[in-house]
Amino acid sequence: MRYLVVLLFICNSAFFYGQDLPALRVSEKDTASFSPIQKPKPFSKGKVEPEFTIKDYKIISYARDTTFLDTTISIQKEYKYNFLRKDNFELMPFSNIGQPYNSLGVTVKQNTLYPSLGAEAKHFNYMEVEDIKYYRVPTPMTELMFKTTLEQGQLLDALLTFNMTPRLNISLAYKGFRSLGKYQFNEAESGNFRTSATYETKSGRYRLRTHIAAQDLLSEENGGLSNKELQFESGNTSFTDRSRIDVNFTNANNKVLGKRYFFEQEYDLFKKSKDTTRSRENYLTLGHQFNYETKYYQFSQTVQDDYFGDAFVSAITDKANLKTMYNQGYVELGNKTLGILKGNIALYNYNYFFDSKLINASGEEISNQLKGEEITVGAQYGKTIGGFKLNGGIDYGVSGELTGSVINAAASYQLKSGAKATFGINSSSKMPNFNYLLYQSDYVNYNWQNNEVFEKERVNGLLLGLDSKLLGSLSAEYNIIDNYTYFTSTASQEQIDAGEENAAVSPFQEGNSVTYLKIKYNKEFKVGNFALNNTVMYQQVDQTNNVLNVPQLVTRNTLYFSKDVFDRAMHLQTGVTFKYFTSYNMDAYNPLLGEFYIQNREELGGYPLLDFFINAKVKQTRLFLKAEHFNSSFSGFNFYSAPNYPYRDFVIRFGLVWNFFS
Template sequence: MKYFLLVFFLFACHSVPAQENKLPPAKKVDTTARKTKDERGLAKGKLFGSTKDTDSITIKDYKIISYERDTTFLDTTLTIQKEYKYNYLRKDDFELMPFSNVGQPYNTLGHDFRRKEIYPRIGARAKHFNYEEVWDIDYYNVPTPLSDLFFKTTFEQGQLLDARLTFNTSRRLNFSISYKGHRSLGKYRIDQVRSGNFRATTNYETKNGRYTIRAHTAAQNINTEENGGLALKEEQFESGVDQFQDRSRIDVRFSDADNKLIGKRYFLDHQYKLVRKLKDSSRTEKTSFAIGHQFNYETKIYNYSQTASSEYYGSSFQSNIDDQARLKTMFNQANLTLSNLTLGKLQANINLYNYNYHFNSLLITDSGQIDNQLKGEEVSVGANYEKTIKGFDIKGAVQYNITGDLTGTLIDASAGYKINDNNSFRAAIHSSSRMPNFNFLLYQSDYANYNWQNTTNFEKERVYSLQLGFDSKLFGKLTANYSALDNYTYFAADSATATSEQLDQGLFNAFIKPAQETNSLKHLKIKYNKEFRLGKFALNNTVMYQNVEQSNQVLNVPQLVTRNTLYFSSDVFKKAMYLQTGVTFKYFTEYTMDAYNPVLGEFYIQNNEILGGYPLLDFFINARVQQTRIYLKAEHFNSFFGENDFYAAPDYPYRDFVIRFGLVWNFFS
């Protein structure tokens, strides 16, 4: 707490207008560039690496470009959405339930079955929440060097830091280097988590605009100690006995296990415009025809190790456990793109995908041989189209597999209409088919039960989805998503090998197997957000309703999830600081929450234990001074006077009351 007060005092000494995207002046301020409060300009100066003076530099000149080439700009304001995103993932975690320690898995409260790619993944989905995929990487176009520093305290002996430096050597060549690292010991025994995410990007465009290239490299690892959950949760946790308020005294199942995910990726996307016609002297492009190439090479390793095997996971082939699954993939795409102001943008592509999913041994069991490798290549063709017509925008994408056993089709189509500045509507459809993730198809482990091969008896999963959305400043934001699932694949205890007595005792992990539901599932999700304001007070509400139609209980979700934040916002200290403070209430209805399996790094279905139905209350004080946002939060303070029934998964509690603080700081050069 004393460190926060020191930082708070230092920043409070500055006397600048609060809650404005103000950049430091270079020489003198160009007032003609000021249009809105969030467009405060820089003075006339020189761009880094440029010999020409700039008339003005505004916050909108610091551009952030997504994988889909959508462009936004840097935002240094302090809003309630920034509060929701100030966490380990740096995104709104409304539909997630975190475990007790930072960096551990998240249980899923809400599902979105739409897929971003047509190919199966390695699996270990519970380890991938902090893993940045190719579509998670942003690229930058900045007029001057920019730094972004994110810091937040963790739980015992550790910190969380995400630092990014973005710079250029000319107007057309930009770079960024980022590293996100954290360590947290945790409140419970054998609960330490460490992670590191390194990313470096570059993007370049020639002076004539014909050739563009963007590339990135990423090296990531997530390492987690696995204690197997609480061994005596009723006696030591739920009872509320004083001696166990020190959570390090609670007995856990293991003291010698950990799992980790390691990944490396090299990505390249470049394009050359064979034809480029400009509309007028403004350099607006009227027509272009381009040839392009995209390359992505990635390796992933998932490893579970344990010094001594445990009967909790069944019998084993040897005393020490060291499971390791590897996946190497290489993706190449050749594409042709035609862009026209009247006709829109159309791209045709052909794709080659090579994969090698393998283990280090060949296993012979009583039921037959289990291979140690799935290797092959997939060839597919596809097309993308987008067009904006006045208030309408249309997007579509299709991909169809020509050769290979893993994939099928992927179709995405959406249309949006902007009624006016305050109201917009959007509709989208999605259809896809592909084989389940690799760890459903083939797995090998030193634990005898965790060995299977389902390449011939599993069918392709199929998803059909319809989404409707309405966004209004007056009425709020409403989205509805209806999905139909065929051949839904999941992990669960095999009732054919486990006795009812064992299942009643919660001994699921010794019998976990992949399974596929032959009946169709129907999933409906409706989500609504609206904020009400009265003077300096505001009430922000997000409510989500879900319903599942299924013959067998294989998809478990809470019916209702709600988050409500009552907060106060105001300038203070003669407008030297902008302050927000309030209380957030989060609640989800009771349901049979998925359980966590550390050996696979996956969640599995269980229908014995009903969890949820408890409130989570957080109190926060956030402040903004210049380009710095300061955060202080008392998390789950109602655990002081509530019952100890708050779980993130069976045997895995949610976190107790804790005070955490940190900041986000932007530097402009």
């Protein structure tokens, strides 16, 4: 019902803000063109309204990269039409929508100086500051994304953006979903509300962008299958109805809730910029960024379960809280000869806490709070020289216990043929996430304090890239990781056999260096209306102990057909996607922590995933129909997303993305 209310609100808002505005013009040169909404009509005698193209509807990222609304349909749109609305090539979903994703590839590069709350497996759908979009549109624009889920639920992502004046743009968006799932006690739901605004004065010297985000992510947790060999892997037809399969428990839930208030303002002391890159003239800008966020992760269970070991109380309620406030002041100098130089100083306040203190069996007190402030300084530089583009930055912690440093530098060269070569280096140092440093639980074994024991994780890496229409896209990265921090179980074989492996999960740091190599290649071949899109990833880990497990090979290959039909009134796209990854010691999932942990007793993977899809575009509407994992019933019941957590069976899902304008 609440999704219907949001839909009605969006539609009514579009009507309320709709005006007698100029027509949207179609240009043959536009990459994403569509039919005009209305014909131009005169303002008054002798005057004709100006026309707009799709390129006038601009989308601006946190990094200030500007794109325009794209209403085309492509294979990349197919890959991104999912719950996360981004390509999940390196992720392995669980059986239900909105549940965790296991990692098929690892991103070890750190772009932030500060630890996060933790519960990383529950944050895939949590929108961070970098995920919020800002808009600049000439007329109100609405986008609706709808997709079916699994059993009693739907997914809707609705966006409305409009301009109150040409210099003030506002957006309202809500992403909500619910899915019961196929297995017992497997329901998931979430809500992501965000509103953003951009403003600049008539002179353009003062600019402001701001957003508010309120998000909640809830899911029931069943601990996975308790008798997978007999009830799942055997293919027994008595358990084709997955709700009949036994699970470990049916009385636990976890939840992430967060609220964020962000704004950034800039003032040009002299010389207003005339282009988005601001590289063609001299200017001096003062800026200030503010971000305040409160967040908590909660795990609750009505009755203690031996699955997690002994407990202090019978009913479990664990809650980790984090409040942060970030203030940064900066000065940016642009010179058409020297380039762009930016310097900043930042103050970060944090308060990570639990409700009570704890004294363990040894009489040691485990604190209930980590609180403090960090002061950092930084600088960034960018310059374009002919076909070369140079940029780099450094942030360094001068005060505080959590931060170290982040150094990034990159150089790219644009060839006349259109190919682009990239080289980059990065080096970072920071403390692990807060739940590694301190945790309290009603379960006895889930209490620790490591903030004075663990050292800062250090990552040093190299990146090479080549992007060419003729040769394809190739990227390679090599990283050396020190003090790699991870969760694992120290359970004995007897505990594992009794199903109590999760009773002994705790954090550790690896004393030896871990090296990680990742090579990724993408190339599409076209013959007439047929195309074959290929993405292959190779990974290699060199380590003393098995603390970082990834598949050696991951591949995705899509053979598809696309053509305009019905006198070019519809663009049709249909094909089959094959995905495969080699078997490896896939990380196990711990629902109490909301984290994955290392396990080296069971290899999973080595099975194919086949999807059949039919997509179509009619004017501004893109339609999607997919038969997911249609080979599930004849390729063997060994498809797992994590130990004891199967991937989904064959299912048909459909939906659409619809843009309309006022």
